[in-house]
Amino acid sequence: MPLHNNHASLINNTAPHIHDPAIVQDHDGSYAVFGTHRMFAHSDDLVHWSPLTNNLTRNPEAELGAIWEQWPASPTNPDLRGNTWAPDVIWNPTMHRWCMYLSLNGDDLRSVIVLLVAEELTGDWTYVGPVVYSGFTGQDIARTDANDVLREAAATSSPMDAARILDVARYMSRKDTRINAIDAAPVLCEDGTMWLAFGSWFAGIWMLRLDPTTGLRDRSIRYPLIRDTTGNASVSDPYYGVKIAGGYWNSGEGAYLVQRDGWWFLMLSYGWLGRTGGYQVREFRARSPLGPFVDMHGNPAIALGETPHNETGRTGVRMLSSVHWHDGSDAIEVSQGHNSVLQRNDGRMFLVYHTRFADRFHPDDDEDFDMRVRELVMTDNGWLAVSPALYRGEPMQPVDMADIPGDYDIIIHDPTTCFTGDTDDTGRREGVGIPQAITLQADGRIICGEAVAFSDTNGLTAPRMTDGAPTCGLWRFAARARPGLPEDDAGPVIGAAHAASDIVMHLNGMPYHMRAGAQPHDAAPARILLTGVGCNQAVWGVRRG
Numbered sequence: 001m002p003l004h005n006n007h008a009s010l011i012n013n014t015a016p017h018i019h020d021p022a023i024v025q026d027h028d029g030s031y032a033v034f035g036t037h038r039m040f041a042h043s044d045d046l047v048h049w050s051p052l053t054n055n056l057t058r059n060p061e062a063e064l065g066a067i068w069e070q071w072p073a074s075p076t077n078p079d080l081r082g083n084t085w086a087p088d089v090i091w092n093p094t095m096h097r098w099c100m101y102l103s104l105n106g107d108d109l110r111s112v113i114v115l116l117v118a119e120e121l122t123g124d125w126t127y128v129g130p131v132v133y134s135g136f137t138g139q140d141i142a143r144t145d146a147n148d149v150l151r152e153a154a155a156t157s158s159p160m161d162a163a164r165i166l167d168v169a170r171y172m173s174r175k176d177t178r179i180n181a182i183d184a185a186p187v188l189c190e191d192g193t194m195w196l197a198f199g200s201w202f203a204g205i206w207m208l209r210l211d212p213t214t215g216l217r218d219r220s221i222r223y224p225l226i227r228d229t230t231g232n233a234s235v236s237d238p239y240y241g242v243k244i245a246g247g248y249w250n251s252g253e254g255a256y257l258v259q260r261d262g263w264w265f266l267m268l269s270y271g272w273l274g275r276t277g278g279y280q281v282r283e284f285r286a287r288s289p290l291g292p293f294v295d296m297h298g299n300p301a302i303a304l305g306e307t308p309h310n311e312t313g314r315t316g317v318r319m320l321s322s323v324h325w326h327d328g329s330d331a332i333e334v335s336q337g338h339n340s341v342l343q344r345n346d347g348r349m350f351l352v353y354h355t356r357f358a359d360r361f362h363p364d365d366d367e368d369f370d371m372r373v374r375e376l377v378m379t380d381n382g383w384l385a386v387s388p389a390l391y392r393g394e395p396m397q398p399v400d401m402a403d404i405p406g407d408y409d410i411i412i413h414d415p416t417t418c419f420t421g422d423t424d425d426t427g428r429r430e431g432v433g434i435p436q437a438i439t440l441q442a443d444g445r446i447i448c449g450e451a452v453a454f455s456d457t458n459g460l461t462a463p464r465m466t467d468g469a470p471t472c473g474l475w476r477f478a479a480r481a482r483p484g485l486p487e488d489d490a491g492p493v494i495g496a497a498h499a500a501s502d503i504v505m506h507l508n509g510m511p512y513h514m515r516a517g518a519q520p521h522d523a524a525p526a527r528i529l530l531t532g533v534g535c536n537q538a539v540w541g542v543r544r545g
Contacts, residue, residue, distance in 0.1 A: 015370040016041045016049045020183075020254065020338040022088040023352040024098075025345060026121045033352065033371065034087045034100065042122060046342075046350065046373050047393045055124040056116075060084060063127040064104065067114055071133065071143065072106030080104070085111075086254070088340065089121070090186040092194070094212040100125055101184035101196060109174075110135030111181040112144075113198055115215050131217055132198060132208060132240070134181035138168050145217075146239045153222055153238035165225050165238050175248045175306070177234045179203040183254050183338075186210070187289055190259070195289055197244065197255045203233070204247035204302065205255045205268065206240045207290055230304060244291045245284070245301035250310045252303075254338035257289055258384075260349070265384055266293045266301060267319070269337030271311035271418065275356040278309075278418030278431075279335035282316025283384060283533075296383070296536045312416050318537050319351070319386050321413035322358065322432045325542070332358035332432060333372070334419040341376065348395055349376035351386050358419060358429065377531060379513040380478040380502040385531040388540040389521040396517030399501050399528055401477060404516050405442040407544040408530065409435035410507070413537050437544070438472065438507070446473035446507060478502035478513065503530075505539075512539045 018035035025031055031043045032052055038060060040052035055062065060080060068080045077083065087102040097117040105111045112133045116125040133144035141147045154162035170177040185197040187207075194210035211218040226236035228247075235243045245268055246252035254269040263285045271278030284293035284301040293301035299315040307313055320336045339353035351374050360368045375387040375396055387396055388411075411433045419431035428434070439447045447469040501516040514532030521527055521542055530541030 013048055013050075015372075017369060018371045019354050019369060020086040021352050021354055021371045022086070022185075022340040023342045023350070024089045024091075024121065025342060027091075029345065031342070032089070032121050034089050035354075035371075036085050036087075037082065038084050038087075041371075045393055046391055052122060054118075054122070056084075063116065063125060064102075064114070067112065067127070067130060068104055071112050071130075072104045072110050074107050074110070077107045086183045086338065088185050090188060090194075092117075092188075092212060092215055094192070095215060097215070099186065099215045101131065101186050101198075103182040103184060103198075105180075105182055106135060108135055109178060109180040109202070113181045113184045113196070117215065128214075129216055131184075131196065131210075132181050134179050136168075136171065141168060149217075149219065149239050152219070156222065161225065170234060170237075174202040175233060177203045177237055177240065179206060179240060185256050185340075187257050189289060197257055199240075199246070199255070200253035201246070201251055202249055204243050205245040205252065206237070206243050208241040228302070228304060232305075235302065242290050243302060244293060245303075247303045248306045250303045250307050252310070256340050258341040258343065258349075259289070260343075260384070261378060261382065263287065263382055264289045264293075265341075266291075267339055267341070268301070268316065269339070270316070271335070271337070273335060273337065275335055275358075275361055276419060276421045277335055278311035279337040279356075280311060280321065280418070281319045281337055281339050281351075281353065282415075283319050284316055285383070296533065299536075311418055314415050314536055316415075316536070317383065317533055318413045318415040319384075320353075320538070321411075321417075322419045322429075323411050323540070324429070324432050324434055326409060326435060331360065332419075332429075334358050334431075336372070349384070350374065350391060351376050358421075358432065375519070377515045377517070379515055379532050380504075381513045381533075383513070383533045385515060385533050385538060386540075387517075387519060387531055388529050388542055389519045392520055394520055394526065396515075396519045396529065397526070399516050399518050401501070403528060404501070404503065405440045406528070407437065407439050408541040409544060410438050410530075411435045411540045413539070415537050435542070438541075439469070440475055440505075444474050444476060445471050446475055446505065448472040473505060473507040473509075475503055475505045478504050505532075505534075507539075510535045514539065514541070 018039045020036045021033045033041045038056045041049040042052040043049045083105040085103040085105045089100045092099045100116045113131045115128040118125045154165045180200045187195040194212045196208045199205040209218040209221040228235045251270050252268045256267045266284045273279045286293045295316050322334045333355040336355040342350040356369045373391040417431045422430045453463040503514045505512045512534030514530045518526045528543040
């Protein structure tokens with residue numbers, strides 16, 4: 001991951017150049033972001049950012065040099081500073097310490113996730129120890145803790161199971177259980193238990209139980225060796241824990257879990273992180289942090305076989321895509337991903353991710369990227385949706401129901417297409433969405449475009465004109481302002497303000513559950529925005545004018 005490593009140059013006041021950003025709120029209400037190659041930033045408002053320096057940014061060798069030499073370092077990969085990947089930070093109330101889980105990346109998946117702790121979020125960090133290794137073989141497994149963990153599991157198993165547990169052949173296959181120990185995402189549950197999600201591509205995303213008293217792996221927890229229904233890959237492993245997503249060398253990395261309203265949401269980045277790599281965030285949910293995670297159509301997050309180019313598949317709710325707004329207000333984001341989620345003390349939620357840009361690149365350098373912050377909201381059917389507007393300090397505000405009818409630009413985040421850098425025969429950029437103009441009528445109709453001429457009798461009669469723009473759908477309020485109306489009634493009710501401002505659109509035969517709110521969109525003043533999900537894809541709307 002040859003990202004820029006000049007820390008001073010990476011912080012733009014309003015758009016930090018941070019890759020794989022993990023955000024956390026400090027006890028005093030301020031915010032910190034931790035990214036790959038120890039690029040850290042601090043903010044009081046989520047808008048204006050300044051560099052955050054500590055002993056890891058100044059001299060990482062002092063804390064990490066020994067474990068680097070013990071495992072990931074090699075003659076072909078000797079640089080510690082260029083291999084400190086995707087940290088995440090969580091407050092551990094049992095230890096009364098901030099815990100950072102950081103990956104030291106080596107060649108051929110020879111990586112290790114380590115734990116560091118700090119008393120102050122903006123202070124210096126102390127190395128504690130390794131949490132989980134990857135890339136070992138039967139010849140060098142004794143240099144990791146995997147050897148001891150597997151022997152402990154075998155000692156409490158039947159002879160047949162013990163032999164299977166100690167057979168390390170499964171760790172040799174990237175389509176089986178040869179994972180990459182990167183992209184750590186710690187999770188603190190309401191009951192005080194802690195877990196760590198980790199992994200990337202290859203053998204999938206896994207969850208290990210942590211000991212909250214140490215922040216390290218809980219060695220008292222045993223995981224059985226269980227193969228999937230095909231028998232070709234593990235879904236539970238004595239060393240790696242429980243698989244929750246991916247596998248079979250399909251793309252999928254940067255896992256992040258967040259709990260809200262009785263659901264656990266899992267977000268994964270499909271595709272490759274380069275400008276034309278189709279990087280994107282997909283959403284799944286479950287009732288447990290261990291899954292099973294599924295999308296809106298019930299598709300599992302765990303792969304059961306190879307799916308070439310799954311970044312253009314229909315598994316997972318696609319949350320973001322490349323958009324060219326008609327007014328050209330926002331730079332065209334491409335390859336958006338490796339997100340984290342902030343659950344702020346006031347209950348609001350924010351998606352934080354990095355993005356590259358369609359028009360900001362050099363032919364020899366694809367590494368011009370920024371961090372982005374957008375608000376997240378819950379739809380009435382229980383999915384997280386992203387605001388169309390970049391966060392500029394003003395969160396989405398409720399709108400009066402009577403103000404929602406009007407003209408909108410609508411974009412559907414198509415899961416089957418990605419930015420390629422090419423243009424089609426019309427000059428349109430491939431994989432960049434162009435908004436569709438619609439009008440939400442007060443009578444519950446959705447109309448699209450201009451009046452059209454058509455013949456519905458196979459040419460037996462002359463074409464006739466529509467009276468106006470044709471109807472392309474219906475919409476209604478999800479929450480009724482007046483009692484007694486049937487739930488499936490498609491007509492809206494115009495009345496007093498409703499705090500949630502939830503609507504349901506049936507557009508071109510597809511249902512979308514939307515949240516309406518007012519928020520500034522780019523440099524424009526506050527306008528009504530729509531965001532929601534349906535049919536495994538996200539939908540945005542921006543009020544015209």
